[in-house]
Amino acid sequence: MKEQKLILKNVDCFELDHIFDCGQCFRWNKQEDGSYIGVIGSGVLKVSKNKNDVIFEGILSGDINSIVYEYFDLETDYNQFKDVLSEVDDNMKKSIVFGSGIRILNQDLWEMIISFIISANNNIPRIKGIIDRLSKKVGKMVEWNGVEYYLFPTVEELSKLSVSDLRALGTGFRDKRIYNTTQMVLKKEIDLEKLERSNDTEKIREELLKLDGVGEKVADCIMLFALKRFDAFPIDVWVRRVMNTLYIHNEDETKVSKKDIKEAANNLFGDIQGIAQQYLFYWARSNF
């Protein structure tokens, strides 16, 4: 771990509020000056902007340059996605303009699995609180500028907690799911490294669904936010809402089936439906 700083000039498609508030991450917090501080796998990072320049600074294990490029998906040209999706219709155009600075973060697979198991039938402040408490309980402490931060626990670290330990941290009925999934990963009943190397989206989904607490929606989130599967389309209440309003037009929103939404997304957005989902989600959450 060492302190490092990096300034990137003229970064395209990069807005802090868009990136950190489009529903993909739980460990980034906005500071009073508009910057964000987050705990990621390799340490603590602060991100701020000065016009079109982005400033990264923090305490990290590894080279800040490669960490930032990987984490913020900086090799990917989001203008290309925007061009393709803008062709779909005016709704997409509007949501792309609204969330012009969105990027899909490349987050840690293990952290995403547990985080989205926690997200089930839950709200964002509570999800964030639970993750913070888990990390503080068994994660490694990192001090930066006199503040203590806690890394997300490794598989081994999390496996130290019993079901009742987990319940005491406020996870509710998700306690057993977290415990069981941790055990499965610990015992290599599911091999995360193998998943990261795989290119077969359906096979990855099949494997993830074996984990306790991982259903279709959670699996899609994991694939999109940790495995760069841009063809995954997570359907939560907001996406259901916006997809029905814009494209499906069912009088009773609760009656729209996941299958219908997936089908529509597939036809409209094809193999970058995950990117479209992020623009739509961000737009819907801010405007409905």
Place this chain on the structure above:
DNA sequence: ATCCAGGGCGGGT
């Protein structure tokens, strides 16, 4: 008080 929030599970048809 009652409902709901970024679902999943288990037990029905």
Place this chain on the structure above:
DNA sequence: ACCCGCCCTGGA
């Protein structure tokens, strides 16, 4: 294949 009730918790 769908459908449904239930599940911790805490804030509105």
